[in-house]
C-alpha cells in the first residue's frame with residue numbers, strides 16, 4: 001500500500017516539473033525562435049551600437065562572391081595590376097610579339113617559381129588569345145578579379161579552408177559583412193611560397209666570450 005502512495009507522489013512531482021519546463025520554453029519561444037535568433041537580433045543593437053564591419057570597409061574596393069554556402073567580399077584586383085590592361089600590347093599573337101626586334105623581353109621581372117616546369121608554364125594560367133583574362137585548365141575564362149578560381153583547381157584543401165574563413169585573413173572586423181583577402185593579396189601567383197623565417201635567437205655563450 002505504502003509503495004503505491006509513493007508512486008502517486010512521484011507522478012505528481014514529475015508532472016509538475018514537466019509543466020514548468022514546458023511553460024518556461026513557451027515563454028522563450030514567444031520572443032525568439034532559437035538561441036541563434038536571439039544572438040542575431042540582440043547583436044544588431046548592442047548597447048546602442050550596431051555591430052557591423054561596414055565602417056572599416058568603406059575605403060576598400062570590394063566585390064561580392066558566392067562559393068557554395070559562403071557569400072563574402074574580396075578586394076577588387078584589376079585596378080592594382082600595373083600592366084593591366086594587357087591588350088595595350090597584346091594585340092597580336094605571342095609568336096608575332098616575340099618577332100619584334102625592338103621589343104625587349106617585356107616581363108623580365110617574372111620568373112615562375114611555382115610548380116615543376118613539366119606541370120606548369122605561363123600558358124597554364126594565361127591565354128595568348130585573350131590576355132585580359134586568366135584561363136582555367138579546361139580553357140574557361142577566369143576574370144582577374146576572381147583569380148582564386150585559378151588556384152582552387154589544384155589547391156582544393158586551402159580553397160575549402162579559405163572560403164570557410166580558416167585560411168587567409170579577414171578584413172575589417174568580425175561582424176558582418178564578411179570581407180577576406182584573396183589568394184593573390186598574399187601569394188604572388190608566380191612565386192607563391194614564402195621564405196622560411198627563423199626566429200631570432202641569442203647565444204649566451206658567444207656573448208659571454210665577446211666580453
Ligand code: HEC
Pocket residue numbers: 081083084085086087088089090094097098103104105106107108122123126131
Ligand atoms: C608594355 C607591353 C606589354 C604589356 C602591357 C603586357 N605585355 Fe605581356 N608581353 C609583351 C611582349 C613584348 C611579350 C613577348 C616578349 C616577352 O616574352 O617578353 C609578352 C609576353 C607575354 C607572355 C608570354 C611569356 C613567355 O615567355 O611565353 C605572357 C604570358 C604575357 N606576356 C602576359 C601578360 C599579361 C597577363 C599582361 C597583363 C596583365 C601583359 N602580358 C601585359 C608585352 C606586354
Ligand code: HEC
Pocket residue numbers: 077081082083084107110111112114120121122123124125126134144147150184189190
Ligand atoms: C599559376 C597561374 C599563373 C602562371 C603559371 C603564370 N601567371 Fe601570370 N598571373 C597570374 C595571376 C593570378 C595574375 C594576377 C595577379 C594579381 O592579381 O596581382 C598574374 C599576373 C601576371 C602579369 C601582370 C602582373 C605583373 O606582375 O606585371 C603578367 C605580366 C603575367 N602574369 C605574366 C606571366 C608570365 C610571363 C608567366 C610565365 C613566366 C606567368 N604570368 C605565369 C597567374 C599565373
Ligand code: HEC
Pocket residue numbers: 114115116119120124147148150151152153154155183184187188189192193194
Ligand atoms: C595547375 C595546378 C596549380 C595551379 C593552378 C596553382 N598551383 Fe600552386 N602549386 C601547384 C603545385 C604542383 C605546387 C607544388 C607543390 C609541391 O611542391 O608540393 C604548388 C605550390 C604552391 C604553393 C606552395 C609553395 C611553396 O613553396 O611551399 C603555394 C602557396 C601555391 N602553390 C599557391 C597557389 C596560388 C595562390 C595559386 C593561384 C594564383 C596557385 N597556387 C595555382 C599547382 C598549382
Ligand code: HEC
Pocket residue numbers: 148151152155158159162167168169181182183184185186187194195
Ligand atoms: C592572408 C594571407 C593569405 C591568403 C589570403 C591566402 N594564403 Fe595561402 N598561405 C598564407 C600563409 C602565411 C601560408 C603559410 C606559409 C608558410 O608556412 O610558409 C600559406 C600557405 C599556403 C599554401 C602552402 C601550404 C603548405 O602546406 O605548404 C598553399 C598551397 C596556399 N597557401 C594556397 C592558398 C590559396 C589557394 C589561397 C586562396 C584560396 C590562399 N592560400 C590564401 C597566407 C595566405
